[in-house]
Amino acid sequence: MKIIVTILSLFVATTINAQTSYEKGMTKAFELWENKTPDEAINLFERIARAEKENWLPFYYAAQVHVVTTFGIKDAEEIESRLKKAQDFINEAKTFSKNNAEILIMEAMLNTAYVVYNPSVYGMTHSAKVEELYQKAKVLDPENPRAMLYHAEWKIGGAKYWGKDPKAFCSEIEKAILYFEKESNNDIPFYPKWGMNQIERVQQNCK
Secondary structure (H helix, E strand, O other), X not given: XXXXXXXXXXXXXXXXXXXXXXXXXXXXXXXXXXXXXXXXXXXXXXXXXXXXXXXHHHHHHHHHHHHHHHOOOOOHHHHHXXXXXXXXXXXXXXXXXXXOHHHHHHHHXXXXXXXXXXXXXXXXXXXXXXXXXXXXXXXXXXXOHHHHHHHHHHHHHXXXXXXXXXXXXXXXXXXXXXXXXXXXXXXXXXXXXXXHHHHXXXXXXXX
């Protein structure tokens, strides 16, 4: 009996240490991103993902850093490279979490990045993908604030492009605010909760 207790104690201690190591690593990766060293953050997220084996979150965040970084880059070759790598990370995240609204939202943002970067090349092919991905995310998680906010932003951008009134979609931003306010505190460490700080920026289109 004493041996069994000892083995169980060692197992619990190992699990706690692993969780601590994971959380420390993820926190460090976010700090690197915040300190404007995105590639170091991506590398750390990827290392964590390879060590975790079946955790979709590090792959998800590695993809997000790549996608967000492209919006501040002019070099076409680098943008193409980052978006391709982001898609690879998203594909890996999907293998560990199927039918995940958050991953679909990130993939929609990735396809949005393609359209923003080169609308003449990717506008026709990727616009439909963006719409489809947001619709799927909303079916899976109807009150997801990120799906509501960024889908609204996508439709506002489309309305502006085609000379239509973007205010038609402003009510969806109000819904997103409500969804952010009632978003539950998921017990999973580092589960996506970002986006609320972007509401004011998106709402500028409604003035």
